[in-house]
Structure formats: structure tokens, C-alpha cells
Amino acid sequence: MRDMSEHLTDDQDDADLADDGDDVSGAPDPAASGPLLFEIPEALEGERLDKALATLAPAGLSRSRLRALVEGGAAERDGAVVRDARAKVKAGEAWTVALPAPAPARPLPEAIPLDVVFEDAHLIVVNKPAGMVVHPAPGATTGTLVNALLAHCAGSLSGVGGEARPGIVHRIDKDTSGLLVVAKSDAAHHGLSERFAAHDLERAYQAFAWSAPLTSDPRALGLPGVEDEGGGWLRVETRIDRHRADRKRMAVAKSGGRIAVSHLRTLAHAGPAARPAVSRVECRLETGRTHQIRVHMSWLGCPLVGDAVYGGRSRKAPGELGEAAVEALSAFPRQALHAATLGFDHPVTGEAMRFEAPLPPDMQALADALGL
Known part of the structure; x- marks a missing residue:
């Protein structure tokens, strides 16, 4: 039986559980770190919490980022944490959203030992240990597989996945162990992505x-x-x-x-x-x-x-x-x-x-x- 596997765009499974396209890559927030205070006006009565906060927030704080902050426990109403981004707000309510300290925009190389199963000029296959996040995300900005790969490969990873996810074509959960393939060249990244999209792999x-x-x-x-x-x-x-x-x-x-x-x-x-x-x-x-x-x-x-x-x-x-x-x-x-x-x-x-x-x-x- 040929395995039918996941493509990165279908599988969000590490430290973040964001929907496709959400801005939760761990980049610095546009506002300084610390609490943001919001008071809900009458015009936003009955709106979803994430939508209301996005309307009131400083420029550059996206609704998806605010939703991730809410679901991560950063939003409080009258001192009580609210994690439901779909909760309806009421006029006059006072909300506080704690912004995390800015994280580096780019992952940094870290000398973390890797169990390399195969490597050539185009790709690398590693046996990931349980407990290691695949790529940086809120709450896991260091010690990830990407940090280790940047050091091991001396920066020679495909840039197709973006600065936070160089070479990453697929993922497994933080506490799941086992095999992943990572692209070192752009040609490999595109080719692997096509195979994952077509489920043309054994896994x-x-x-x-x-x-x-x-x-x-x-x-x-x-x-x-x-x-x-x-x-x-x-x-x-x-x-x-x-x-x-x-x-x-x-x-x-x-x-x-x-x-x-x-x-x-x-x-x-x-x-x-x-x-x-x-x-x-x-x-x-x-x-x-x-x-x-x-x-x-x-x-x-x-x-x-x-x-x-x-x-x-x-x-x-x-x-x-x-x-x-x-x-x-x-x-x-x-x-x-x-x-x-x-x-x-x-x-x-x-x-x-x-x-x-x-x-x-x-x-x-x-x-x-x-x-x-």
C-alpha cells in the first residue's frame, strides 16, 4: 500500500495550531511588548472577540495574530482569562491583551545533535526525537529542528518555506518521534512538495x-x-x-x-x-x-x-x-x-x-x- 501523507499546507501540528495562512510564525509583534488595553464601543456590540480586537488594535496587529494570542491565554476581561476568540463582546467591556516580548525574525543556528539518516546536496532525512518542535513558533523559538539544521547544513536550506521554516516540507508533532525529509535546494523543495500534494510517498x-x-x-x-x-x-x-x-x-x-x-x-x-x-x-x-x-x-x-x-x-x-x-x-x-x-x-x-x-x-x- 502506498502511503498517503500530509503536505505542509494541510498539516499544522507542532507548537502552533494555526489555520492555513495565519501569521503565527513567531515574528515580533508590531507594537512593543506589554499589555494592550481595549474598551469595546457600542459600534462593536455583539462582534466576535478577535474581530473587535483587530478593529481596535494598532496597525500591523492582524486578526489572525490576535486570535492566536487569545487562544494562547493572553486576553483578559475583568481579570479573567478568556481563550475563546469567537466569544461575543459587549459595549463597555474592558479587555487586556498581553503581547509577548519580540522574538528574532529569523531562526538562529544552534549546535544541536541530529540523527541524520541520509544527506546529499539536495535533501536531508533526519530521525527527530520526541520533544523537539520542527520549526520556531510562539512558545518555541529556540531548540527546534530548524535551529539544528541551520547549524548542521551551514545555512544551505531551501528558502521556499520562508525565513521561519527553511526547507520544511512536512511536519510531525513535537512529542512524536521519527522520520522527516527536509529540502536543502529549491529544486528539491518543489519536487517534494509535489509528491506530498499528490500523496506519492510511503509513510x-x-x-x-x-x-x-x-x-x-x-x-x-x-x-x-x-x-x-x-x-x-x-x-x-x-x-x-x-x-x-x-x-x-x-x-x-x-x-x-x-x-x-x-x-x-x-x-x-x-x-x-x-x-x-x-x-x-x-x-x-x-x-x-x-x-x-x-x-x-x-x-x-x-x-x-x-x-x-x-x-x-x-x-x-x-x-x-x-x-x-x-x-x-x-x-x-x-x-x-x-x-x-x-x-x-x-x-x-x-x-x-x-x-x-x-x-x-x-x-x-x-x-x-x-x-x-
């Missing part, structure tokens, strides 16, 4: 999830858009949009959002066959929406182990798995997700390339403890 993830409904007849799930593809594979098709109550999360939506398609199969499971406690799952993407694998797995009732956002952190391991397994599951600090396989035709030479990254030590230890 597979390894994950550990609670439960294992994937081993059951998918029709018994009673969920629309879930189909048995045969060979143990499930095809899951939903719409994914921002969560209505928490704009930093994504959720399956009945309408709106974007179509998201995942292909999933259970490789092994621990616990009783009828009701497995934990499963090892292979995940392949036909589309690449924000947090797609994590959202789909949670929606199926089997959130990823350690996923604090989508329910995996709250699950408790049954004692029947054994003391070592229970302890390993309880202590796992992140979503158990690893980009294990990456295959594509070289964008310049045309050579077929395929790379595999073994499970990182924390996931391998979990696999050993579970016997998976």
Missing part, C-alpha cells in the same frame, strides 16, 4: 493504543465512515475540525472542517483476545490533517497511550498485564507515536529511496514490557 507510523477495536468487525463499532479493507486494515474517513470548546484541540466533526482518511491495522495486542487492553498499531495516512492519527484513534475508542490531549493519559492499565507492563504504561510521558517508515522518489535524481527508523528507546521499552 507509516507505529503506535501503541489503549484497547483494540481494530481487531473487531468494524461494522460493530456503529461508526460512520469505518470500512473493512481486508487484510486486517481499516479505512477511517471523517471530517476533522477544531474542537468547539478548545481551539487547541481537533475533533471529528459532522460538518465543516476537512475530510481526513486513515488506514489502520492492529499488529499485536496485550490482554484477553476478546477485550485487549493495549494494542500495537500501524497507521498510514491518506490525508494529513492536524493530529489526524491521534483524533481518529481516540474517536475509535482507542486513544494513544500517553496522549494527554485526546484521552490516552487518563486510561489505567489492568493489573492482569503484570506489574512491569502496568508501571510502563502509567509512566509513559507522551503520545506513543513514531514515524517509522518514509519512502519517496528523489525529487532531483529520481532514485527510489526508502528509510526506516526503529522504535525509540522509550517506545521499545514499552513494547518489551507489554510483550508486543
